[in-house]
Amino acid sequence: MTINNQLDGNTLTMKIEGRIDTQTSPDFNKEIEAIPEAVSTLILDFTEVFYISSAGLRIVLTAQNKMNAKNGEMIIRGAAKNIVNVFKVTGFDTFLTFE
Amino acid sequence: MKNVKKHLFPNYGWKKNLLAVAVSILICFLASVLSNQISLVRGISQFDLTSALLPLFGFSLGIWWVAGFAIYSGADFLFTLLPLETGDIGLTASVYAGAVLPLILFSILPAILWYGIRLKGESKTEYPRLDTSAHVIKYYLIMLVSVAFYILLDMITMVRYLSMDAMWLRIYWFFQYLDVILIVGIPFLIAISMIRNRTLTINERMVLAFLVIGVIAAAAGAYFVYRNTMYLSPSLFEDYEALMKPGYPELTDDVGVQILERYETYWNRFYVMTAVMLNGLLLIEMAFMSSIERKVTKPVLHLASVLEQYAKPEGTEADEQPAVPEGAEADEQPAVPEGAEADEQPAVPDRVESGEQGGSTENSLVDNASGTMDPATIKELCRPYRYGYGEISSLTRTFVNLTGRVDTYTKNLRQVTAEKERIGTELDVASKIQRDMLPGVFPPFPNRKEFSLYASMTPAKEVGGDFYDFYFIDEDHLALTIADVSGKGVPAALFMVISKTLLKNQAQRGSSPKEILTYVNHQLSQNNETMMFCTAWVGILDLRDGKLTAANAGHEYPAVRRRGGSFELMKNHHGPGLGVFDGIRYSEYEITLAPGDCLFVYTDGVPEATDASETILGEERMVRALNAVPDAGPEDLIGKIHETIRDFVKEEPQFDDITMLSLQFLEMSGQKKARETLTVPARVENLGRVMDFISALLEADGCQEDTLFSVSLAVEEIFVNIANYAYEGGEGDVTVDYSFEPEGKLSEIVFSDSGLPFDPTARPAPDITLKPDERQIGGLGIYIVKQTMDEVNYQYSGGKNILTIRKKI
Numbered sequence: 001m002t003i004n005n006q007l008d009g010n011t012l013t014m015k016i017e018g019r020i021d022t023q024t025s026p027d028f029n030k031e032i033e034a035i036p037e038a039v040s041t042l043i044l045d046f047t048e049v050f051y052i053s054s055a056g057l058r059i060v061l062t063a064q065n066k067m068n069a070k071n072g073e074m075i076i077r078g079a080a081k082n083i084v085n086v087f088k089v090t091g092f093d094t095f096l097t098f099e
Numbered sequence: 100m101k102n103v104k105k106h107l108f109p110n111y112g113w114k115k116n117l118l119a120v121a122v123s124i125l126i127c128f129l130a131s132v133l134s135n136q137i138s139l140v141r142g143i144s145q146f147d148l149t150s151a152l153l154p155l156f157g158f159s160l161g162i163w164w165v166a167g168f169a170i171y172s173g174a175d176f177l178f179t180l181l182p183l184e185t186g187d188i189g190l191t192a193s194v195y196a197g198a199v200l201p202l203i204l205f206s207i208l209p210a211i212l213w214y215g216i217r218l219k220g221e222s223k224t225e226y227p228r229l230d231t232s233a234h235v236i237k238y239y240l241i242m243l244v245s246v247a248f249y250i251l252l253d254m255i256t257m258v259r260y261l262s263m264d265a266m267w268l269r270i271y272w273f274f275q276y277l278d279v280i281l282i283v284g285i286p287f288l289i290a291i292s293m294i295r296n297r298t299l300t301i302n303e304r305m306v307l308a309f310l311v312i313g314v315i316a317a318a319a320g321a322y323f324v325y326r327n328t329m330y331l332s333p334s335l336f337e338d339y340e341a342l343m344k345p346g347y348p349e350l351t352d353d354v355g356v357q358i359l360e361r362y363e364t365y366w367n368r369f370y371v372m373t374a375v376m377l378n379g380l381l382l383i384e385m386a387f388m389s390s391i392e393r394k395v396t397k398p399v400l401h402l403a404s405v406l407e408q409y410a411k412p413e414g415t416e417a418d419e420q421p422a423v424p425e426g427a428e429a430d431e432q433p434a435v436p437e438g439a440e441a442d443e444q445p446a447v448p449d450r451v452e453s454g455e456q457g458g459s460t461e462n463s464l465v466d467n468a469s470g471t472m473d474p475a476t477i478k479e480l481c482r483p484y485r486y487g488y489g490e491i492s493s494l495t496r497t498f499v500n501l502t503g504r505v506d507t508y509t510k511n512l513r514q515v516t517a518e519k520e521r522i523g524t525e526l527d528v529a530s531k532i533q534r535d536m537l538p539g540v541f542p543p544f545p546n547r548k549e550f551s552l553y554a555s556m557t558p559a560k561e562v563g564g565d566f567y568d569f570y571f572i573d574e575d576h577l578a579l580t581i582a583d584v585s586g587k588g589v590p591a592a593l594f595m596v597i598s599k600t601l602l603k604n605q606a607q608r609g610s611s612p613k614e615i616l617t618y619v620n621h622q623l624s625q626n627n628e629t630m631m632f633c634t635a636w637v638g639i640l641d642l643r644d645g646k647l648t649a650a651n652a653g654h655e656y657p658a659v660r661r662r663g664g665s666f667e668l669m670k671n672h673h674g675p676g677l678g679v680f681d682g683i684r685y686s687e688y689e690i691t692l693a694p695g696d697c698l699f700v701y702t703d704g705v706p707e708a709t710d711a712s713e714t715i716l717g718e719e720r721m722v723r724a725l726n727a728v729p730d731a732g733p734e735d736l737i738g739k740i741h742e743t744i745r746d747f748v749k750e751e752p753q754f755d756d757i758t759m760l761s762l763q764f765l766e767m768s769g770q771k772k773a774r775e776t777l778t779v780p781a782r783v784e785n786l787g788r789v790m791d792f793i794s795a796l797l798e799a800d801g802c803q804e805d806t807l808f809s810v811s812l813a814v815e816e817i818f819v820n821i822a823n824y825a826y827e828g829g830e831g832d833v834t835v836d837y838s839f840e841p842e843g844k845l846s847e848i849v850f851s852d853s854g855l856p857f858d859p860t861a862r863p864a865p866d867i868t869l870k871p872d873e874r875q876i877g878g879l880g881i882y883i884v885k886q887t888m889d890e891v892n893y894q895y896s897g898g899k900n901i902l903t904i905r906k907k908i
Contacts, residue, residue, distance in 0.1 A: 014801045022783055022819045053815045054880035058192065064871045089886045090879055091867025 011041040017048035020056030041074040047078035103214040103878035109161040123167020150277030153206035165206045197256035205249035212241040215430035229291040230300040232388035271367045274374035285380040309384035398484045398491045474503040549642040553733035554760035564591030564755035578606045582635035583702040598633045612637045612650035623678035632676040645692040662695030666725040692764040704757035708744045778834040802908040809887040816880030824856025
């Protein structure tokens, strides 16, 4: 898994490539924790993510809570059907914003 | 009095009553004619049969006969004697009454006395009979009194009309009447008794015998008297002869008077002498018989009655006898012997016709509800006769001893029988338990298509030592066992239970046949003091490839039929029986069964079935019988062997258990199912290896990407869960087992670990409707697994957490 961050004003686009599983999610978590305070919009680009496990879901949940805490917004962009399915199964689709 | 009335005034219905009167008149007439014929000189030698018969009439036949006599007598009197002389009707009537009324009284007095007087022990006075000496005495005394009464009465009523001589003559009449009543009455009563009972008592016979002797003695005496009175002057005798002729001349001359005097003397002496003879002999008879009765008849009858009660078949309530309180019995006992004694004497000989008396006797003898008497009661009942030196006392003592011994014997027998029945019942139960230990439902595994199986065990005795067994060790391994314990009965059964349990336990631990036998042999050899042993054949069939691994501990060779071929014995190596030598290491061999092949194992009861000429069936005949049904399945094969044994041994009893087991291999389960296993240390680092392993297999089995995604997700969630929590920071392995069933396109992944027991499926589902900041972090993984897989199940077995997921791909 690789993550490329691109900051554009208050908008941070985080492009993730590969699998977000138990082994890789700690790295993902670090990126989320490192998001600058000024960022009000977080775009998680899932276009190249082809796998996510519950460990990854937790990070997504953490990110969402973090953005919610500062009244920001979080958008998941380009998630594949499988990934969306996982979000749906776990009820994450009720609070996530997809694009 | 009621009794007197009943017997003296019998009512047969008016027709029969009238007939009785008529018959009585006729008999009186005939008797009169007869007595007139033998009366030599009227008034002196008159043998007044009619009058003498009277008491017998009243006695035995009742008032109607007496009435007949009264009518006859009146007529006789009126027509022959009185009217000719006086013409005075009043006088005639009074004379008639004076003559006839005493006779009528005379005729009914004996009946009144007989029925009115009840002897000790007579529960009810019966019709007159001479069956016992007491009755003879009663009869005799009654007649004595009656005759005396009549003579007195006659004398009183006739005193006005008769001379002193005629009055004296009445004394002779007393003897004359008594003689007739004895000579005619005794045979008369005995004849009636004979008609009623069809047999005579010993007393009746004796009375009759004494009577005959008496008559003979009397006749001899008569001759003697005759010699002394008449014979001395033959001329007189000639005149006497002349006198007897009808229309004899007037006896007015001296000679006539002399003759009459002599004649009178003679007859009077004759009557007296006859009476003395008869009465004397009868008295002797009575004394003799009453002694016999007291000493022999009564005790024997008493014993017979006790014996009859004792020997009566036991009623259903006989078993309750021990329950009857001793006290209750003892209370009744003292009363019984006396009552029984008294009742016994008249009752027993009469049992044929006097039911009620017999009944009352029985009731007094059998004092309780139970049918038999215990020896104490018998001892008590026999007490009056048990002491003394006579034969009867000896017999009584012997009888009492005998009943005591019979009682003891019976009690012992009952106890032994009860014990035997109890053991029998227990053996039946044991036998049933033993049979139930063997799997008995066929087909045993209806949803296993790989094989068909049948087995049977026919025990020879109640419990035997043969057994068979079959069970799955795991999904693909079927264990088969057949064994025969040495010996028979309970010891064999116990040994069988131990052997069977040990074999199965060891097999289910996953041991191979040789290990099983080695282990069980070791166990059985420990403390095997009785040197029992058990031959056994154990086979484990791998249903995936038909590989049968087997080991043999001294058991018969199995027979195998290849598809389309015939049965042959597989004479592989085998070791000694189990339990003989400790420390034996058994070896095993392999046979590969192809679909269609058939296996037949059996105990020695089959080849050693023996016919009447001691010929054994033998293995050769057994194999031939198996091959007689070329394509038969297990059940038919076993049926065929049973039939063969039946035809061979015929009526001979089966002396050994006959046990058989047969399996036909139908198809390999391995053809449809491949199985791959990966075992890795339970650490998250190994997730990649697991994922690669599963992904590769899924892809190879044609798994689409979406499905691959969700199965991978499930595998990761489960594996990570185990890696993180199962061993609590310690080290341990996870085994991942993958299999695929192509027909249903069903993939199955089984995770097993030896960690802490934990059932992830039991975890409550997270609430997925909550807002993100309220959501819990944990529990999501297994939730995803449950949502995405077709089937998730958990079990804890053999110290392992086993989690199985299935997904159609």
